[in-house]
Amino acid sequence: MNTTTPEDFWYWFDDRQKKFDLNDYGVARKAKISHTVISQARRGVRPIGFASLLKIAQALETDPVFSLRLSGLLPRETDDRKELPSEDMIWRTLIKGKSASEKRWLIKVVRAINK
Numbered sequence: 001m002n003t004t005t006p007e008d009f010w011y012w013f014d015d016r017q018k019k020f021d022l023n024d025y026g027v028a029r030k031a032k033i034s035h036t037v038i039s040q041a042r043r044g045v046r047p048i049g050f051a052s053l054l055k056i057a058q059a060l061e062t063d064p065v066f067s068l069r070l071s072g073l074l075p076r077e078t079d080d081r082k083e084l085p086s087e088d089m090i091w092r093t094l095i096k097g098k099s100a101s102e103k104r105w106l107i108k109v110v111r112a113i114n115k
Helices: 007-019 024-031 035-043 050-059 064-071 087-095 100-114
Strands: none
Touching: 007 024, 007 064, 024 035, 024 050, 050 064, 050 100, 087 100
């Protein structure tokens, strides 16, 4: 497993933190995740997972697909003229290797985002 979160993710993350006048702990609290998720990712111990990243994106008022791509959890587009991946491909990427309860949680998150 790759434990390194891309450097440009952290540039984006730090910029969003400044916008909301938050530190890592404040982002974690606003996203309702453990602050160790962020601190372990910063130290390269463990990358931020899909579920936590979706919560962070919502807390930092950012498009979740953008943050998933920036973090490396979804493939990046190298050419703006290329088609976006299909919803099916994105969904398969999101649920790959997840337990039934994690899949149900992801469905709830996607429904909440689409409201």
